[in-house]
Every structure is written in structure tokens, then in C-alpha cells.
Amino acid sequence: MENNKGSELREISHLSLVITLIAFSTVLVILNVTLAWEKWTIPLCIAAIPVCITMHVIKKPQDQFRIYIYSAILLMEMFYYCSNVETIFDSTPVIVVLLVVFSLTREKVIMWLGIIVGYAGMLYHLADAYFSIGLNTDRSNIVRTIWHLLLVAIAGMIIDRFIYIVTAMSKNYEDRIRVLEGASKSASDFLANVSHEIRTPINAVIGLSGVCIEKEKDGIIREDLMAIKQAGNRVAEQISDILDYSEIDMDNLAVNEEDYMLSSVLNDLVNQIRPIKPDELELVIDVDPAIPSVMCTDVGKLKKILWHLVANGLKYTKEGGVYVRIYSIKEAYGINLCFEVKDTGIGMTPDELERISERFYQANSGRTRSTSGLGLGMSIVSGFVSVLGGFMTIESKRDKGTTVHISIPQKVIDPSVCMSVSEPDKLALGAFLHFEKFENANVREYYSLMLRDIVTGLKVQMHKVDTIDNLRNLVSSMELTHLFVGDKEYETAPEYIEELSKKILVVLVANDDYKLPPGSKIRQMRKPFYCFPVIGVLNSRVDDLKESEGRLMCPGVRALIVDDEPMNLTVGMGIFKRYGMVVSTASSGMESIEMCRANEYDIVFMDHMMPGMDGVAATRYIREDMGDKELIIIALTANAIRGTDTLLKQVGMNDFIAKPIDMTDMAKKLRRWLPDEKIVETEGEPKKENSQIP
Structure with a gap:
């Protein structure tokens, strides 16, 4: 803070000297021309202007040296002016003004040189007048001359005292600021240490409650344990916020750049948001398919920026929803990744x-719903956006909602688009979605924009209808490959839509708790309805369902799940245990290597994009360690573009499953890669409410 303040004052003094020099040089040129002074000084005065402007713009030479150069030129011009004016009395105002300008530098040497040079010019003027035309010895003229000489001395003493007082006050304030910064740093350090100490037992509470939930059969006790775990997660989130805020406050943020895929970031974000999103609110995520597939930035901070923006929007919205638009703007260095929430x-x-634009202002210190929708999280967002080299703007009206615009520069690693379908010309999409069912007009607009961007970005045809009669006409008039249906729309004619699911791939878009009837062949897509899950569906066919009509069990299969997101690990354990597998987890690529060295596994589900060592690097190390020994490694990736399977197989992975994981695709891949003796086919199907996982 001290350095910033000092640099601002120095910049003001530099600018004042340059402006004064330009003005004084211009005046001298005019006086030279009109009063016929020495013509040879005109080029020198003119040349001084661009030279000083150039030095000021390029900031060279060093600050202190530039101040002396500007001051030296002004001193020479002052002497020239004082020695050439008609009377000595014209010198005094100019000398006093220049002394005031010199005082801004807080350099006493320059100020006293100004007094000396001013006197020298005045005395030279008197001497020149004495030898050329003689002095006017009138008493009043002598008194006026002495008075003007005294005025310069008095002005010099006042300015000298002013410099002393300003310097003393500045030092006093700097000392106070240093003390306050030390106290603030101590408080932040204490807060960070306390947060770290609290985090350890909280992690134990979360972990142990998760283990107990898996073991407990009693429904009531399970609900209590889940409440404990949710409370622990909330405390852990608050601790994370405190630590982030402390780092920003102490200006101790470090940027750890790594390659990432936007699809993976959004998949993790959606999994984190689902537990806190009220069912009555809509979350609409609109992604431009033309965004590059692989970029480089501090992905941890990027995730937290999105998390805080969406979580704040949901927290302070009672009806309607939140709209997230993500797009990119090409730049010479890569792209600007833009978020509009x-x-x-x-x-x-x-x-x-x-006030919210102030760096550390907490719009709602009580963290209640009674004020604005942005609190501590917005300070974290502001700090992270700043350290990543981006900028943020906020628009808001009371009772009308809030819009946050963020732009963050990104390096582009792979310029290919982040979304594509394998055979767009062969797709014929239908959508039975009646957006008028949403009471909020903004939500209707959000869904319309998102659907339009998916269709235009992927270059596919989609025929939208909003009544069951129009759907019947659409089905009879053309051959659809996929049909997307809302939950309310499905309920208008469930038998007819179930019959359609035998011929075309029908996808139901609904909340987590929506249940389809037993035996239904309809795929369920958990809200939020956004582009990346749609890509996985569009690259599937109804024929794929035939491979998994029976219930698949894999009793005793030893599986390792690798993912850096705790929520993904928790959900994954629940899913794979339902197949009868013995499940272990690893939270990083390095940990997965160590676990594969220490244990034997039949199959590894490897997250593609992870901080530090990603899934690709971990797979290479595991393959080197295993040698000729067989081990099935399936990539879990949110990147569902064409060529992903080929790329992952080249690095040693057997196959990939797109996130969010579809249970039908999961069963298909398990049948393909696990030995027959490890697979047991049973009657019936998995529960439809779990037909899709993150």
C-alpha cells in the first residue's frame, strides 16, 4: 500500500513538472517572437517539449533522474525569463509558481536551487539594467525591488516548511499504515491457521459420516447422518471461503496454470450445485460450442469463480432461476473466456x-436474504478475476435481479471446438418442451436462448413442439432419431411416449427425484439441461439400449475410481457398489499410481482432467509399472467431441465414458471389457431414478 501511494504521488509530481515545462516553453517561444529576444533559444525551447514528453511516456531514465532533468530545464528557462523581462517585478510571480511546482517533488535541493536561480536571474537583470540604461533610484522603486526580493525568500521559507510538514505527515501515515498492515496480516494469519485447524476435524466428520451412510440400513438414521454430512460440507465451504479471502487480503495469491477442458469444469460445477439448488428454481447453462476444447489457466480459481457466481445467484433468488452463458472472443494471445451470469x-x-465494486466490501455482512445477493463470495470472485488478468462488471436493480459479466484471458492449447457430434447430417431431433409452463418470462427466454445456441452451434436440426397433438403430427411426418421431453410434457401422454422410446431414443429432462415407471426404456437426463450431456445422448442410438435390457451385476470386481472432486468420488462409489463391485477411491493421479502398485484391481475408472498429474500421465505410469499385465483403464471425461476415443486409446486407455455418465453406456462398456466370468446377468433393470450419474 505504501509503495502504491508513493508511486501515485511521484506520478503527480512528474506530470506537474512536464505540464509546467510545456506551458513555460510555449510562453517563452511566444515572448521570443513577439518581443524579439534571442532567437537562438527558440529551437531549444521547442526541442525540450517532445524530449520531456517522450521520457515521461517511456518512463526512462529512472524516476529520480527524470525529475532532475525536468527541473534543470525549468531552472534554465526561469533564469532566461528573469534576465530578459522588462522589469524585475515580472519575475516574482513566475519564481513563486515554479517553487510551488518544485515543492510537489518534496526535494528540498530542487526547491533551494529554484530560489538561488531565481535570485541569480533577478540580480543579472538588475546588473544588465545598471550597465545599459542605469537604475531607477526612486525611493518607491527601491522599496518595491527589495519587497519582491523578500517575497521570493518568504515564499521559499513557507514552501520549505510545507515540504517538512508534508514529509513528516507522510512518514507518520506510512508508519501507521505499516502497523495496521502488520495487525491485519497477523489477524489474517491467525484466521488462516484456525481455519486449517478446523478443516482437519471437519474432513474427518464428513468422511466418517459418509462411511456410516454406506453401512447404515435404517432409513431414519441414514437421514440424520446425511444431515451431519451436509452440515460438515457447509462448514468446509465456509472455511474454504475464509482461506481464499485471507489470501486475497494478504495479497498472497499464486497462479498455478494448467491445461483443462471446459466440459470437465462444468461437469464438476453441476455436481457441486445440484445438492444446493432448490427444485423450484431453474439453472440454465448456455455454452457456445465454438469455445476451444483445451485451454490453460488456473483452473482451481476458475471453478471457484463460477461456483460463487452461480451459488450466489441461487441463494438470493426466490422464484425464476439463474442463467449462465459462456462464450469466447478470439485474441492474439488466445481467447477471452467470457461468463455472463x-x-x-x-x-x-x-x-x-x-459499494460492492469495492475490493473487500461485503454487501451483506449478516449473510441473510434481507439485503443484496452478493456477499463474501463476490470479494473472492473479484480477487480471483483480478489475479487471472481479467475484469468484471455488475449490473443490478432492486427486485429485478443481477447480471455479472466476467472476461478472463486464456491460452489456447487445442483450438478444436469443445463440442461436436459424430454424424450431424443423420440426426433428426425432436423436442417436446412447453416453455410456457414456466411462470417467469426470463426463464422462458433463458431456455429458448440455450436451445437455439445448441442447435445452431452443433449444426443439427431440431423440431420443437409444445403440445401432444403437435408431437403426434411431427412423429408421423418425419423419422426422428432423438426426442427430448420435459417431465410435465411426459405426463400428458406417458403411454404414447413410452411406446416411442422403443423406436427412437427418448430423453426425459427432469429433477433428480423424478421417477419413471419400471421397465421404461426412456433415458433420464438430470437437470440442469445443458449442452455437454446432450452431446453424449446425440452420439448414442436407440440400438445401444438393447445391449443393456437386463440387470448387470459385477460381484467381487475390484474397481478403483480416480477423481479430484470429492463429490464425484462419493457418487461414483454409490453407483459402482450397486453393481456389486469392491470399490476404492483415489483423489489424484499420483495417488492412483501408488494404489495400483500396492493393490490389484480389475478395472480403473480414471478422470481425464485433474490438477497436477492428469489422467493421461497417470495412465502412462500405471502401464509402465504393470508391464504385460492386463488392467482395464476406462477414462471418465466430460469431453465428448469427435476423436476423443482415439486420442485416449493412444495413451493407453481401453475406452472412455462421457460425463455425465449414462448408466446404459456404463453397462455397455462393462460388458465389453470385463471377462464373462465376472459378469452376472439378472432379470430387470437398474432403478431408473439413477439412470444417469455425474
């Missing part, structure tokens, strides 16, 4: 909006 929440007043 809108909500239909309570918004902010102009006063709150003005």
Missing part, C-alpha cells in the same frame, strides 16, 4: 451496487 433474484440498490 443472470439471476431473477432480489438484486441490489444503486448504493449497494456502488
